[in-house]
Amino acid sequence: MDYALIVILQLVVTIANLALISAGLAVIFGMMRIINMAHGEFLMLGGYAALVSHQAGLNLWLAIFVAAPVTVGLIGAVLERLVIRRLYGRMIDTMLATWGVSLALVGVVTVIFGNRVSGISPPLGSVPIGGYAIGLYELLTAGVTALLFLGGWIVLRRTPVGLIARGAMQNREMAAALGVDPARVYATTFVTGAAISGLAGALIAPITGVAPSIGSVYIAKAFITVISGGTAILTGALSASALLGSVNTAFSFVMTPVLGEVALLAAAVLLLRVLPRGITGRFFRRSL
Amino acid sequence: MTDFSRRTLLKTAAAGAALGLAPAYLRHASAAEPIQVAGIHDASGGIDIYGRPMINSLALAVEEINAAGGVLGRPIALKNYDPQSNMQLYTQYATEAATKQKASVVFGGIISASREAMRPTLRRFRTPYFYNMLYEGGVCDRNVFCMGSTPAQTLQKFTPFVMKRFNAKTIYVLAADYNYGQITTKWIRKFASENGGAVAQADFFPLDVNDFGPTIRKIQAEKPDMIMSVLVGAAHNSFYRQWVAAGMKDKIPMASTTFGIGNEQVLTSPDEHNGIVVSYAYFDGLKTPENEAFLKKYTARFGEKADAVTEASAMTYHAVNLWAAAAAKAGSVDRDKVILALESGLSFTGPAGKTTIDPKTHHDTLDTYIAEVRDRAYHVLESFPQQPPADTAAVCDLAASPNETKQFVIDVKS
Numbered sequence: 001m002d003y004a005l006i007v008i009l010q011l012v013v014t015i016a017n018l019a020l021i022s023a024g025l026a027v028i029f030g031m032m033r034i035i036n037m038a039h040g041e042f043l044m045l046g047g048y049a050a051l052v053s054h055q056a057g058l059n060l061w062l063a064i065f066v067a068a069p070v071t072v073g074l075i076g077a078v079l080e081r082l083v084i085r086r087l088y089g090r091m092i093d094t095m096l097a098t099w100g101v102s103l104a105l106v107g108v109v110t111v112i113f114g115n116r117v118s119g120i121s122p123p124l125g126s127v128p129i130g131g132y133a134i135g136l137y138e139l140l141t142a143g144v145t146a147l148l149f150l151g152g153w154i155v156l157r158r159t160p161v162g163l164i165a166r167g168a169m170q171n172r173e174m175a176a177a178l179g180v181d182p183a184r185v186y187a188t189t190f191v192t193g194a195a196i197s198g199l200a201g202a203l204i205a206p207i208t209g210v211a212p213s214i215g216s217v218y219i220a221k222a223f224i225t226v227i228s229g230g231t232a233i234l235t236g237a238l239s240a241s242a243l244l245g246s247v248n249t250a251f252s253f254v255m256t257p258v259l260g261e262v263a264l265l266a267a268a269v270l271l272l273r274v275l276p277r278g279i280t281g282r283f284f285r286r287s288l
Numbered sequence: 289m290t291d292f293s294r295r296t297l298l299k300t301a302a303a304g305a306a307l308g309l310a311p312a313y314l315r316h317a318s319a320a321e322p323i324q325v326a327g328i329h330d331a332s333g334g335i336d337i338y339g340r341p342m343i344n345s346l347a348l349a350v351e352e353i354n355a356a357g358g359v360l361g362r363p364i365a366l367k368n369y370d371p372q373s374n375m376q377l378y379t380q381y382a383t384e385a386a387t388k389q390k391a392s393v394v395f396g397g398i399i400s401a402s403r404e405a406m407r408p409t410l411r412r413f414r415t416p417y418f419y420n421m422l423y424e425g426g427v428c429d430r431n432v433f434c435m436g437s438t439p440a441q442t443l444q445k446f447t448p449f450v451m452k453r454f455n456a457k458t459i460y461v462l463a464a465d466y467n468y469g470q471i472t473t474k475w476i477r478k479f480a481s482e483n484g485g486a487v488a489q490a491d492f493f494p495l496d497v498n499d500f501g502p503t504i505r506k507i508q509a510e511k512p513d514m515i516m517s518v519l520v521g522a523a524h525n526s527f528y529r530q531w532v533a534a535g536m537k538d539k540i541p542m543a544s545t546t547f548g549i550g551n552e553q554v555l556t557s558p559d560e561h562n563g564i565v566v567s568y569a570y571f572d573g574l575k576t577p578e579n580e581a582f583l584k585k586y587t588a589r590f591g592e593k594a595d596a597v598t599e600a601s602a603m604t605y606h607a608v609n610l611w612a613a614a615a616a617k618a619g620s621v622d623r624d625k626v627i628l629a630l631e632s633g634l635s636f637t638g639p640a641g642k643t644t645i646d647p648k649t650h651h652d653t654l655d656t657y658i659a660e661v662r663d664r665a666y667h668v669l670e671s672f673p674q675q676p677p678a679d680t681a682a683v684c685d686l687a688a689s690p691n692e693t694k695q696f697v698i699d700v701k702s
Binding site: 119121122124252256 | 332333491492493494497498499500502503505506508509522525526530532533534535536539555557559560
């Protein structure tokens with residue numbers, strides 16, 4: 001019984017982890033159709049922003065929930081102004097440009113912090129469950145992910161801001177004709193995506209540590225999750241995380257963690273063969 | 289034109305073959321010309337935590353020798369290559385060091401995969417090679433000298449020691465997924481079963497894995513008496529952090545064959561590492577006059593914040609000095625003469641105590657220690673002076689078969 005509970009909790013944590021690293025990309029790639037190859041570096045920058053501000057004396061929670069998203073959001077704003085703005089609607093070009101940005105960010109961070117792993121210990125300790133235990137921080141991360149997606153849903157569905165954003169993404173000219181400034185909407189959306197990535201990177205940092213090249217660990221998984229999810233960004237990212245995360249956890253427990261990773265990739269390949277437009281291309285089509 | 293160049297090539301080849309070592313001979317014609325030496329260590333990427341202190345020791349040893357007048361009156365020109373934790377670059381740089389730089393000797397290689405990437409290349413180009421990291425044992429190659437400790441020198445004592453200390457019968461092994469992790473796990477199986485215990489389960493992880501959540505749950509289900517960590521590299525470091533975060537710290541004790549050789553005691557907090565038991569051929573807390581003098585020079589040269597000296601770092605220092613002594617003894621930096629001189633049972637007493645080259649295996653007899661990590665430092669619990677490389681010696685005799693080139697792998701029936 002205790003064991004079943006711990007396995008379920010581990011499953012929730014794994015799914016939340018996938019959803020968390022994909023959330024920012026779901027906004028930038030899912031909504032804006034920008035193939036953001038620098039997504040992994042946004043996560044990495046979030047981790048460093050939290051680490052550095054915490055080491056400079058800032059409270060850990062403020063570092064994670066305020067400093068990291070603000071820093072990465074600002075970096076996103078600069079990048080949007082200098083690079084991304086010129087490339088809206090040119091998907092392949094965004095891929096090349098953001099790949100260049102990704103290499104540059106890795107280079108700059110390596111120069112500043114050195115190519116080494118730094119870390120903060122995860123706070124909060126652990127909760128015992130029968131003879132087992134699980135880190136409270138990991139559960140908190142899962143909770144924050146849930147709140148993040150709930151918040152995203154409320155903003156997109158229930159607020160005028162969300163409506164305008166969705167409208168501008170769907171039909172730029174029509175939105176402009178109705179008096180919306182699409183350039184501003186695009187910039188704001190990109191910055192929001194970057195800030196979410198920053199928060200995600202900061203949340204993961206205490207668990208995994210940060211290194212300049214750590215983005216490469218996440219980028220493939222994030223893209224696989226978002227693409228498997230399909231057009232509806234929130235439902236898509238969540239359902240794909242749930243599916244791929246379950247496959248990963250099941251194989252990790254029954255066999256080895258390495259086969260868990262292999263199974264995740266195999267499941268994604270299979271999924272896209274059966275549902276080329278992602279999960280939400282077939283199911284939950286009217287969702288967000 | 290084609291004919292001409294082919295003929296020239298053939299002539300040159302014939303002349304080269306006839307003279308044998310002519311290029312090497314010509315090179316020592318001018319006495320003041322520096323001796324080329326190559327160092328190939330990861331200074332960046334996930335393996336750099338091991339590489340950086342090794343690169344420091346290599347530089348320190350070379351500078352000392354040069355300050356004392358060089359080798360055979362010639363200064364050493366050291367060139368460092370950084371393979372960036374990328375195994376392909378190891379082969380490339382080994383070739384470059386042997387052919388373009390024409391190095392007389394190569395020091396380097398960190399993880400076993402990198403050693404196996406360079407070994408055939410350096411053998412083909414007849415460039416002697418010193419591998420200074422502790423490893424799984426069994427390399428039998430006359431062109432190579434392995435300075436680090438091997439399982440018979442450490443694990444054979446270490447496994448029963450920790451089983452007794454932790455009152456453990458079942459061991460859960462977490463290992464890096466390449467030759468070092470795989471073979472070391474076999475040794476742990478062997479020594480555990482010889483001492484009435486068993487390896488309950490062994491999990492292997494690629495070097496870039498940094499999420500150990502599912503594994504920690506599996507360990508909780510398995511309830512082993514102790515953990516043996518054979519994890520390698522910076523990404524694996526996060527295991528120690530996640531282990532503590534999952535509340536496992538004082539529930540299941542841990543020993544490791546790798547914790548500390550990348551100065552993990554600095555990268556993790558005392559909460560995370562207190563109580564981990566390790567076994568190496570060197571600790572920077574050793575109170576011998578040689579070590580204290582060495583550490584003083586090391587700190588003076590690289591500063592207070594430099595990476596602490598590790599076994600591999602100390603052994604790099606030993607290796608350079610042994611090679612220099614061999615060249616002096618041979619009166620030449622020629623490959624065959626230096627190897628013969630090293631095979632005369634040369635020894636060097638330095639920071640890691642006395643290390644003596646074993647001519648039959650090209651490994652060395654060295655002192656090993658078992659220590660506990662506490663508050664970022666090592667506290668030696670037991671020491672085992674002058675351990676011979678018995679594991680490699682059981683399978684390798686280079687005096688009898690000098691053309692052997694393989695790495696023998698222990699076969700353990702569990």
